[in-house]
Amino acid sequence: xxxxxxxxxxxxxxxxxxxxxxxxxxxxxxxxxxxxxxxxxxxxxxxxxxxxxxxxxxxxxxxxxxxxxxxxxxxxxxxxxxxxxxxxxxxxxxxxxxxxxxxxxxxxxxxxxxxxxxxxxxxxxxxxxxxxxxxxxxxxxxxxxxxxxxxxxxxxxxxxxxxxxxxxxxxxxxxxxxxxxxxxxxxxxxxxxxxxxxxxxxxxxxxxxxxxxxxxxxxxxxxxxxxxxxxxxxxxxxxxxxxxxxxxxxxxxxxxxxxxxxxxxxxxxxxxxxxxxxxxxxxxxxxxxxxxxxxxxxxxxx
Amino acid sequence: xxxxxxxxxxxxxxxxxxxxxxxxxxxxxxxxxxxxxxxxxxxxxxxxxxxxxxxxxxxxxxxxxxxxxxxxxxxxxxxxxxxxxxxxxxxxxxxxxxxxxxxxxxxxxxxxxxxxxxxxxxxxxxxxxxxxxxxxxxxxxxxxxxxxxxxxxxxxxxxxxxxxxxxxxxxxxxxxxxxxxxxxxxxxxxxxxxxxxxxxxxxxxxxxxxxxxxxxxxxxxxxxxxxxxxxxxxxxxxxxxxxxxxxxxxxxxxxxxxxxxxxxxxxxxxxxxxxxxxxxxxxxxxxxxxxxxxxxxxxxx
Numbered sequence: 001x002x003x004x005x006x007x008x009x010x011x012x013x014x015x016x017x018x019x020x021x022x023x024x025x026x027x028x029x030x031x032x033x034x035x036x037x038x039x040x041x042x043x044x045x046x047x048x049x050x051x052x053x054x055x056x057x058x059x060x061x062x063x064x065x066x067x068x069x070x071x072x073x074x075x076x077x078x079x080x081x082x083x084x085x086x087x088x089x090x091x092x093x094x095x096x097x098x099x100x101x102x103x104x105x106x107x108x109x110x111x112x113x114x115x116x117x118x119x120x121x122x123x124x125x126x127x128x129x130x131x132x133x134x135x136x137x138x139x140x141x142x143x144x145x146x147x148x149x150x151x152x153x154x155x156x157x158x159x160x161x162x163x164x165x166x167x168x169x170x171x172x173x174x175x176x177x178x179x180x181x182x183x184x185x186x187x188x189x190x191x192x193x194x195x196x197x198x199x200x201x202x203x204x205x206x207x208x209x210x211x212x213x214x215x216x217x218x219x220x221x222x223x224x225x226x227x228x229x230x231x232x233x234x235x236x237x238x239x240x241x242x243x244x245x246x247x248x249x250x251x252x253x254x255x256x257x258x259x260x261x262x263x264x265x266x267x268x269x270x271x272x273x274x275x276x277x278x279x280x281x282x283x284x285x286x287x288x289x290x291x292x293x294x295x296x297x298x299x300x301x302x
Numbered sequence: 303x304x305x306x307x308x309x310x311x312x313x314x315x316x317x318x319x320x321x322x323x324x325x326x327x328x329x330x331x332x333x334x335x336x337x338x339x340x341x342x343x344x345x346x347x348x349x350x351x352x353x354x355x356x357x358x359x360x361x362x363x364x365x366x367x368x369x370x371x372x373x374x375x376x377x378x379x380x381x382x383x384x385x386x387x388x389x390x391x392x393x394x395x396x397x398x399x400x401x402x403x404x405x406x407x408x409x410x411x412x413x414x415x416x417x418x419x420x421x422x423x424x425x426x427x428x429x430x431x432x433x434x435x436x437x438x439x440x441x442x443x444x445x446x447x448x449x450x451x452x453x454x455x456x457x458x459x460x461x462x463x464x465x466x467x468x469x470x471x472x473x474x475x476x477x478x479x480x481x482x483x484x485x486x487x488x489x490x491x492x493x494x495x496x497x498x499x500x501x502x503x504x505x506x507x508x509x510x511x512x513x514x515x516x517x518x519x520x521x522x523x524x525x526x527x528x529x530x531x532x533x534x535x536x537x538x539x540x541x542x543x544x545x546x547x548x549x550x551x552x553x554x555x556x557x558x559x560x561x562x563x564x565x566x567x568x569x570x571x572x573x574x575x576x577x578x579x580x581x582x583x584x585x586x587x588x589x590x591x592x593x594x595x596x597x598x599x600x601x602x603x
Contacts, residue, residue, distance in 0.1 A: 173408070233586070237587065237588055237589070238586075239589060241588070245404065246588055247409055248409065248587070248588070249585050249587060250585060250586040250587075251583050251585045251586075251594070252584075252586065253583060272574075272576060272577060273584050274340075274574030274584060274591060275340055275574065275576070277586070277591060278340040278342055278572060278574070279340075279342070281344075282342035282344050285344055
């Protein structure tokens, strides 16, 4: 990609700031989550969320989903924190904020399909890291949730170009990133990076957004990028893709990302991948329910 | 600070699985361990239905009581077999797994055709192992006939369909199916590849039958298994679930040898090899998994 194109992307990404729909709590919360994580206090998070009634109410509903672990909706954010822990409540809040961050009317990609993929990937990342006894499942969740934000940027900032890429992907049944590259000359990885840098996200999350298709290019967080890469592929093969058939064979164990993750986590060798896949299937309905709770629309099963 | 009250919060739809007795999750895990069949949470009610039928038969008073019968010797093996019969019942029909067929036609066949492009004889060999009454074999044959008009023009396609049970093989050869068996078959396929024989039954046309050789074969007969060479694709759905670990491993090793390099092995939709064979690569296609014997030049063996 040429330097001038990069500058153009950055300039156009600035337009996102002028959009009114991003909840005020979104960026401070994202900053809290992107920092190493443990330094936020419960009161700080509760105070932040108290500014936004809608986000807080949604958070309580989401906390009661079987995918997050509370049998009944909690009565307050504080109660949710006590049961689920601060980090998990932070990621739930982030999920709810993301639902309001971008005006759905202008999307090229069906927002419900996009959120189903992102939320699915977030949950698979968390589940995967639990299997590997990785230290921060919530960080993995956040990385999964945000990995494709470049598609939102392309939808909103480059709608005509992205529409063509989307048409090409559907027609040829190829991965959306490949279609972007072929028809636009750049992909959601570059535009997502520009947005992530503007939002001052942590370096490892920026790496995930930039390199989740070519894990070897990551310098700051290869294991996390590898985890997101594998989860992304798995989601796209199990009904949590972008709403069209991808003519694609995925051999996860032979993928370079597998070897990278294995170096860090020997537990990966013991994962029964077939069973992990079937377990993912059983979460698909819950993910659909969550998407309609948080993002207000029900996607068709892809 | 704004306090959100309980009444302002609408809970998510109740999770239907919560009503299921937790013993069924234990039974699900046991079934997976023994057979490789996994009943996902949203399909647990099917497992519960199967158990209920068995419980009635046995006079078991509760799921816990049934669990005890399922795990206590000497009834254990026989009862597990009965339960497997119950939970795989009704899974046999034509066009049972569209994701498998899509993977076959959209991804695998183009790959195999590209691999064999330099060979003089263009031949594709498919084995339906444990073909039962022929539904899978005919589904494959019809799809291959469709591809013979496109990707497989000029190719010879052979489908070898085998089953242990003589009566099943005879039924398969007749190729006569009722409404239930063709419930997933589109009108296009019904018109093109079937002849109605009465109001309720359809018979497969001779040109479809011509592609298939039906015969009796015991998958545990090592000497016969050695002769099933040169396969590009093997389908063996809900058959290995009845085998114990050692026999299953042996049959799977045979399948690996029977396949050409670059060939694929398919199981039933919720069935897996678990970790019984390290040579096959588990690969994903949209909505389905398969086991792949890597091609010689892929460097992945």
